[in-house]
Amino acid sequence: MHKNFGDVYAVQGVNFDVQAGEIFSLLGPNGAGKSTIISMLACLLEPTQGDALVMGHSILRDPMAVKAAIGVIPQDIALYEDLSARENLNFWGKMYGLRGAALRQRVDEVLGVIGLAERQKGRVGKFSGGMKRRLNIGIALLHKPQVIIMDEPTVGIDPQSRRNILDNVKELNQQGMTVLYTTHYMEEAQELSDNIAIMDQGKIIAHGAHDELVKIVGELDRIDLTINAEAGRVLERWQATEGVHQVSAENGQLTLLVDDSNVVLPRLFESASRAGVRITSVEIQEPNLEAVFLHLTGRALRD
């Protein structure tokens, strides 16, 4: 699929398959095109070029069938805050075609799943952020969709709520739902996904299971350093240091891919000392998706 907005090419020739029953992650920084792809798959936007099949239905020719098959959990909470939890679920259930006793039963079930049965009559406006997020997810489950699409559901929330959401994703998948998950957090993609597509600037730059992707960077270690001076004072020196494959600097932090951190790190300290620069923190990571992204794009995954 392609999608451009005037001269801005948000999605350029994206092509991927998601198998039934798997968790598939789109991993990339903000602006990579993840949300645009989600919007096209949810039939909110039409691709400029190309098509997609969701459960065999074309997003262009059969959008209603696509919408009936998917449940979309938007990044921002989208609820009617002046209605109760039950009233929200009732309404959205009707929008998904549920009626009468079937609707009542399903609403009861979902309230139990999301843990809001005790607060079903409470106004959503008075809920905590975590409760709203649970209700936000619950709405997407009302019609028992075959595919759940989650657009960065953990952005800006506390660690406990985030943990709950990740556990919910796994539970949903265990119940047989296919999950398409977008995130810019490497650890989420790593923990959840059967397959991952790494995106940058509208394109998929790598695609596969976690282990396959990590092999792209081989056995390279990642070292994150902060120094007490401008990065420019050591950048060239470190780039020329034996064992260093790649150096990038962003927001006061330098990230290096090196052969063996135990061997390269002393060289980096010595080089910095000669330049009159002091290294204030060091973090060493084994090969992971962030390293893959850095290797493929020359930039860190997170803003």
Place this chain on the structure above:
Amino acid sequence: MKVLDIALKDMLRSFRSGFALVMMFVVPLLITGIIYSAFGGLGGDGGFDLPVTRVQVVNLDQPGPQFSFSFGQMLVGFLQDERLAELLQVTEAADEANARAAVDSQDAGVAVIIPPDFTTAALAPEGRASITLYQDPTLTLGPGIVKGIVSQFVDGFAGTRIASGVVADQLGQRGVAIDASLMQEVAMQYGAWAEALGRSRGEGAHPALDIQPPPSKTEPVSQGAGMMGPIMAGMVIFFAFFTGASTAETIIREDEVGTLARLFTTPTPRAVILGGKFAAGFITLIVQVVVLMLASAVIFRIRWGEPLSVALVALGLVVAAVGFGLFIMSFLKSTRQAGPVMGTVLTLSGMVGGLFTTGFQNLPAAYDTINLLTPHGWVLRGWKLVMAGGGVGDVLLPVLVTLGMGIIFFAVGALVFRRRFA
């Protein structure tokens, strides 16, 4: 069915909003109630009770011995006529200073000071005399009434002088001698005739005129209810258009909070989604208009008119308000814009439509024409016709124009929204 689900959801949210309820029902009734109370209309037959004006009259008129009557005393008697008792409470002051002092201390609203040579000047060909009205500057209505009554009485003297002159001239041409007593008799008879004419005009009749209103199946409305009706109609129209814009604004608000996009991800056609929101506007407005009309009929005893005509005008109002609101909102990008734009546009269109001058009589004809540039003006015209006893035939034109304008606004607004969310 989904259209109704969406409409009911929106209506539930509207009627749960305290602000919306206040703006839909409380404020229009409150404003009308304040005006109603200001004119003392809480009792009686629902009409107006004008406040009684206290008048101090000083009669300094001293007609000469040649006169057997006094115009000054006639004026005092006229002011003290029992038929004016509901308007004026007249007391004869001892002297001019006391009369002025009563007004200064607000024990009286007006002092009428009749000059010493009033009768003499009234009958003399070149005579001049003026009656002084000394009034409380904080009052307008009462002194205005007194001025009108006194002016009417004084105008009679001009006629007296003309009548006397004509009689003298005619008799002189025929060689008949004229004496002072004959002139006084002429003056007295003319004065009596003028006084009687003034009274009958005050009762709405004139000996040379037979005013016949068109046949009507409804009873004539009282003067008070006749004034409150258009005022309440103006409020109903203004706040109906406010509700129309507010319900359309929910489209923008839902777009901002994300629930509209979420609706678009459900297997619900966009036409159904937008249709549900339009339906919410229609139903909400119908409820609002019906409640306001019933409430005002009970509280202010307003008789709206023949039911079918009323229903047609109300339908035109609902269509116009929904269409106009949708039209305005379709060009706005955010709810932050909506607030000030809505207030400005609705106030200006209400003013141009004549909603804030319904209580004024005898406005220039050009103003009536300007009113018709807006759907508000056409709805108001329809209401006025209905309240005056008009039937379906009378209100057909305003209703059709209102419906037409509403449909055009609606079509443009719906088209803009559809393109925006395509």
